[in-house]
Amino acid sequence: MPFGGSVxxxxxxxxxxxxxxxxxxxxxxxxxxxxxxxxEETATLCRKYPDKFGFVPALPFPSSEGSIAEISYAMxxxxxxxxxxxxxxxxxxxxxxxxxxxxxxxNRRKALxxxxxSPARELPRKGTVTGQVMALFEYPADTTRSVVNLLAxxxxxxxLKVRLVVPHCGSFLPYxxxxxxAMFAMLAGLQMMKPVDMxxxxxxxxxxxxGDPMPEAMDMLLKITDERHxxxxxxxxxxxxxxxxxxxxALDNELANRQWLAKVYCQNSQESIFS
Numbered sequence: 358m359p360f361g362g363s364v365x366x367x368x369x370x371x372x373x374x375x376x377x378x379x380x381x382x383x384x385x386x387x388x389x390x391x392x393x394x395x396x397e398e399t400a401t402l403c404r405k406y407p408d409k410f411g412f413v414p415a416l417p418f419p420s421s422e423g424s425i426a427e428i429s430y431a432m433x434x435x436x437x438x439x440x441x442x443x444x445x446x447x448x449x450x451x452x453x454x455x456x457x458x459x460x461x462x463x464n465r466r467k468a469l470x471x472x473x474x475s476p477a478r479e480l481p482r483k484g485t486v487t488g489q490v491m492a493l494f495e496y497p498a499d500t501t502r503s504v505v506n507l508l509a510x511x512x513x514x515x516x517l518k519v520r521l522v523v524p525h526c527g528s529f530l531p532y533x534x535x536x537x538x539a540m541f542a543m544l545a546g547l548q549m550m551k552p553v554d555m556x557x558x559x560x561x562x563x564x565x566x567x568g569d570p571m572p573e574a575m576d577m578l579l580k581i582t583d584e585r586h587x588x589x590x591x592x593x594x595x596x597x598x599x600x601x602x603x604x605x606x607a608l609d610n611e612l613a614n615r616q617w618l619a620k621v622y623c624q625n626s627q628e629s630i631f632s
Contacts, residue, residue, distance in 0.1 A: 379443040379475045380415050388417035392427055400435035413439045413471050418446035424459050439469025444503035448478035452506030464516035471522045474499040497528035511551055513558045525568040531577040565590030571607040587621050
C-alpha cells in the first residue's frame, strides 16, 4: 500500500497520511478490512523507525460504526497520532449529520484530524481541464466545500476540541471567508441556519503549506489565520522531489525573513497539535 501524502513535521518525525483515492466502497465491511490492513502496515513501519515516522490512520468513511471502531483501535492499539478524513466519501461531505457520531468521538479525544480532498462524485471530465486534472481545481474546491459545510452545519462550533488541519494553504478559504460570513449572516436571519462565528471558527483551524505557498498564497492565508496555525506539508511523492526542494527553498527563505522557521517546522506542531 502507498503511504504518500502531505507530511507534517513534529519532533523530527514525519506524520504520513494516505491521500487519494480514499477508502470508499459500498461494501462497508470491505472498506473496514482495507482500512485496518493499511493502518496495521503503516503502524509496523512506524514501529520499525520510531525516531523518524508517526502516522494518522485511514478511516472507512462514511461508515460511522466502522470509523469509530478504527479510531479507537488505531489510536489505542497502534499508536496513531490522530486520524485522516476525506473531504467527501461517495458524495457524503464533512458536516453531514451522518458523521456526527464520528466527530463526537474525535471531540472527546481532542483528536488531531487531517483533512485531504477527494474528487466529487460527479465531475465535468470532458471538455474542461479542471475535471481532468484534479489537483488544479477540484481538490481545493472540494476541500473548501467540506470546510464550509462543517461551518454551516455547526459541527466546528459544536466540537471545539477537534484539531482540524486544512490542506493546501487553506485551499479557497481565504477568498470564501468574507463571502461566507455575509451569506451565513443572511441565511441565519432567514432562519435557514444557526448563526456562525466565522472569525472564531476559522481561527481555530490549522493549515498546512503543501502546494505553492510562495510568493502569494501564504499572504492570502494569513488573512484568515496567524503564524501559530501554520504547519509544513509537502505533498511528496505526488510533487516530485526536485520540484519540492525548489518550493521548499523559497519557503525557507520567506520563513527565515519572518523568523518563523522554528514555529512552522516544529514548534506549532509540538505545542498545538501533538501535545
